[in-house]
Amino acid sequence: MANKEQLEQARFLFELFSSSYAQVGETVKTLDQKIHNTLSLSATLTTLFVGILYYVLSSQSPISSFRREYVVAFTLGTFMLFLVVMLGVFAYKPRPTLALGAEEFRMEYIEKELLEQVRLAAVNMADMEKKNRYVVGVKARYYLAMLVFQTFGVLCFVVGFGFLALPYLAPLNS
Numbered sequence: 424m425a426n427k428e429q430l431e432q433a434r435f436l437f438e439l440f441s442s443s444y445a446q447v448g449e450t451v452k453t454l455d456q457k458i459h460n461t462l463s464l465s466a467t468l469t470t471l472f473v474g475i476l477y478y479v480l481s482s483q484s485p486i487s488s489f490r491r492e493y494v495v496a497f498t499l500g501t502f503m504l505f506l507v508v509m510l511g512v513f514a515y516k517p518r519p520t521l522a523l524g525a526e527e528f529r530m531e532y533i534e535k536e537l538l539e540q541v542r543l544a545a546v547n548m549a550d551m552e553k554k555n556r557y558v559v560g561v562k563a564r565y566y567l568a569m570l571v572f573q574t575f576g577v578l579c580f581v582v583g584f585g586f587l588a589l590p591y592l593a594p595l596n597s
């Protein structure tokens with residue numbers, strides 16, 4: 424009877440670790456999708472803002488007439504968005520995640536009893552889940568950094584365009 428209880432416990436742990444492993448795998452996929460979307464958005468924003476900036480600056484007087492705040496804000500915004508793209512490339516790169524090799528497991532543990540096989544599979548799943556959570560943590564840190572730099576990059580462009588628009592808004596206040 425104790426053997427049956429141990430087997431049930433081992434199966435419970437296997438199912439628990441298996442579902443946790445699957446959740447971590449889904450998290451990796453979700454993070455990859457978010458990183459991809461943020462990377463695409465940042466690349467598009469960079470192109471859009473630099474294009475608008477080129478149009479605005481080429482239709483105005485020479486660059487020497489612009490105040491330093493404009494140039495600093497636009498340069499910093501462009502740098503931040505380029506940084507987001509670079510972080511996205513590093514975050515999006517494939518990282519090795521572990522999976523249970525069914526054939527290798529079968530070959531190595533075929534002679535063991537069922538209880539021992541279930542325990543070994545559960546332990547292997549727990550170890551793989553732990554290592555895959557590390558991959559998720561790395562990707563999540565990259566993603567968070569991308570969001571922070573993207574926010575600051577867009578904010579810099581908004582401030583720069585605000586500074587650029589101030590002379591045109593001044594007659595409205597009079």
